[in-house]
Amino acid sequence: MGAQDTICALASGPPPSAIAIIRISGPAVAEVGKRFLASGLPEPKRASLTYIYDASGELIDQGIALHARAPHSYTGEDTLELYLHGGPAVIDHALRALTSVSGIRLAEPGEFTRRAFENGKLDLTEAEGVADIIEAETTAQKSQALRQLGGGLTEIYDTWREELTGALALIEVMIDFPDEGDVPEDTVRPILERLAKVIAEIETGLGDRGVGERIRDGFRIAIVGPPNAGKSSILNRLARREAAIVTDIAGTTRDIVEVRIILGGQVVWIADTAGLRETEDVVEAEGVRRARRAAAEADLRIHVIDGAAPSPPPGPIEAQDIVIFNKADARPAILPPDGALPVSAVTGEGIDTLESWIAGFVSQRAASVEAPVITRARHREKLAAGLASLVSAREALAQDIGAELAAEDVRMALRQLSSVIGKVDVEDVLGAVFSKFCIGK
Ligand SMILES: Nc1nc2c(ncn2[C@@H]2O[C@H](COP(=O)(O)OP(=O)(O)O)[C@@H](O)[C@H]2O)c(=O)[nH]1
Ligand SMILES: [Mg+2]
Secondary structure: OOOOOEEEEEOOOOOOEEEEEEEEEOOOHHHHHHHHEOOOOOOEOOOEEEEEEOOOOOEEEEEEEEEEOOOOOOOOOOEEEEEEEEOHHHHHHHHHHHHOOOOEEEOOOOHHHHHHHHOOOOOHHHHHHHHHHHHOOOHHHHHHHHHHHOOHHHHHHHHHHHHHHHHHHHHHHHHOOOOOOOOOHHHHHHHHHHHHHHHHHHHHHHOOOOHHHHHHHOEEEEEEOOOOOOHHHHHHHHHOOOOOOOOOOOOOOOOOEEEEEEEOOEEEEEEEOOOOOOOOOHHHHHHHHHHHHHHHHOOEEEEEEEOOOOOOOOOOOOOOOEEEEEOOOOOOOOOOOOOOEEOOOOOOOOHHHHHHHHHHHHHHHHHOOOOOOOOOHHHHHHHHHHHHHHHHHHHHHHOHHHHHHHHHHHHHHHHHHHHHOOOOOOHHHHHHHHOOOOOOO
16 A cells, blocks of 8 residues: 555545545546546646546546646645546446556545645644544534644644743753752753643643543433433433333343433433442343443433432432433322422423533533643543653652653653654554545545
């Protein structure tokens, strides 16, 4: 798979569609123009209507050709885009004709963007932004992806890297200082100031309660409560389908059932969990363990009280959590506690309010961080490691012998931050990042 291969792929959606876009990138573009386009390769960035023939002279279609010359293209290579009629036979004929030329093959998923990355047109966070914008279903996801694609994260990481490179230079001066053990206060202070600034900003970034990742992957909500309270019925109401099994047998739900819905402009995963109770059943016990973990990891818990049966008080409730009093249609066995929302999974009473409470929570949480610096677990891991190195550098500097150690720590931190934007250690992540792309992107 050398970069000298020319790649081609259908870049538009599945046929039939009004128009099919076939994308070609690599050194064979000139040859394609000469061999297949009746009017030859068009002037760069000038749309040109042309007949397109295969090698045996059979007409493939009439369409628009658009050419961009390296390095002024998306991939940084010579590229050609053909806008054809979006029928399966046209697409099939075009791709067969192209791949019959030696040196031209079908592209792997994300390979156009991977070439753009390798040719320095995009850094890794910008390439991730490209993947995210294609996947975006909510406006919030789209805005976040656009910001990332436009270098929003790159800028932040570059500022940090610049600050740390400056700190490193000062530490190196300190190491070379003639009078060891007698470094003037003035030398250390600007280093500590630089470290403190970056440390504080990374801590703020890490302390965002995962908002960037949640906007991208969805907020997590867990429905918890005693067996038979109606948790699965509530989930089905929210999902508007029978996602979870509902019976009057306590202990029916064992594994976690998750449904994905859009509320408050955000993707929300709602998890139905096993009823919390002591049990001898090994499978159910495992379900209860998973339920507790899902509850602990969720951004928000919906505690369900069984209105028809006196139930134990709900588990640990956090400030933002929602408490609902289910089976409001049945003759209540107990009175709803203060602040609990009366609902009925059977009649649907209160479900609208429950939805608007959830929507309010997620939209507020999403807006609580103006511009998240983390949108993927990959960023979080690297940032956390970078932070640990910087904290250790700061400690080392507090001791006289520490300059060498501090320099090493700052270098480590720089490496972690650089790997987020793909400047170092890219081999491990490239496959993982680009394989998730669509073909043709
Ligand atoms: N009357 C009434 N029964 C309900 C309501 N919600 C659930 N149930 C019944 O309560 C039983 C347990 O429901 P389920 O959703 O499986 O509870 P889970 O164990 O908490 O998941 C089933 O027989 C449901 O039909 C409700 O709002 N009103
Ligand atoms: Mg259940």
